[in-house]
Amino acid sequence: MPHTLRRLLAGACLVAAPLVYVAGLVVDPALRAGDAADGAYGRHPGQVSVSAALLHWSWVLLVPGILGMIHLVRRRAVLFGHIAGAVALLGVVNFSSLMLGDFFYARLEADLGTAEGDRLADASLGAGGAVWGFQVPGFLGLLGVLLLGLALAYDRQVPWWAPPAMVAGMLAAPVYPIGMVVGSLLYLAGAGVIGVRMLRMSDADWAQAPAPSGNVAATV
Numbered sequence: 001m002p003h004t005l006r007r008l009l010a011g012a013c014l015v016a017a018p019l020v021y022v023a024g025l026v027v028d029p030a031l032r033a034g035d036a037a038d039g040a041y042g043r044h045p046g047q048v049s050v051s052a053a054l055l056h057w058s059w060v061l062l063v064p065g066i067l068g069m070i071h072l073v074r075r076r077a078v079l080f081g082h083i084a085g086a087v088a089l090l091g092v093v094n095f096s097s098l099m100l101g102d103f104f105y106a107r108l109e110a111d112l113g114t115a116e117g118d119r120l121a122d123a124s125l126g127a128g129g130a131v132w133g134f135q136v137p138g139f140l141g142l143l144g145v146l147l148l149g150l151a152l153a154y155d156r157q158v159p160w161w162a163p164p165a166m167v168a169g170m171l172a173a174p175v176y177p178i179g180m181v182v183g184s185l186l187y188l189a190g191a192g193v194i195g196v197r198m199l200r201m202s203d204a205d206w207a208q209a210p211a212p213s214g215n216v217a218a219t220v
Contacts, residue, residue: 010068042109091141
């Protein structure tokens with residue numbers, strides 16, 4: 001894939017991912033319901049479908065962005081950054097798959113009622129395989145995103161505040177309403193500044209970065 005296309009894809013996805021994530025949260029009927037959240041999925045299965053699809057794609061969009069971040073770690077903490085990037089990729093893929101759970105909750109609540117539907121969904125998604133196979137790797141992936149971003153900051157590619165803002169925003173945005181506002185702004189700012197820097201790079205900067213010794217670092 002040409003350097004221009006890879007750079008634009010990675011940068012654009014980092015800008016788009018938080019926008020799609022926030023849109024998915026806004027559509028989620030349980031978050032908006034507040035104290036009346038019980039049974040909200042069963043009452044609004046259509047909104048749940050849209051919300052879950054948007055949240056799924058918000059994690060998918062992070063994949064090209066993370067690959068772009070890994071690509072730019074070339075002068076300092078290279079091994080650390082690549083390991084963190086691998087963990088981040090595995091994590092966001094697992095979080096993407098977890099969005100299927102929303103469809104199950106919505107259908108079970110609608111067909112069996114809130115109490116029985118939630119009981120069956122909790123029994124299924126709360127099983128050890130689901131927790132250790134999807135949820136734990138997902139949260140480890142967020143740690144990977146943070147560490148990868150810090151490796152980029154150490155490599156002087158992005159500001160130090162951007163990676164913590166990005167991950168803090170992901171975690172805080174589902175807390176309605178204040179957390180959603182603050183978290184959304186943090187995620188948009190953190191991921192956005194990294195994505196915009198990629199978009200504004202020249203193809204030469206994207207392809208190769210000068211090593212501290214004055215030599216040219218190898219292209220990934």
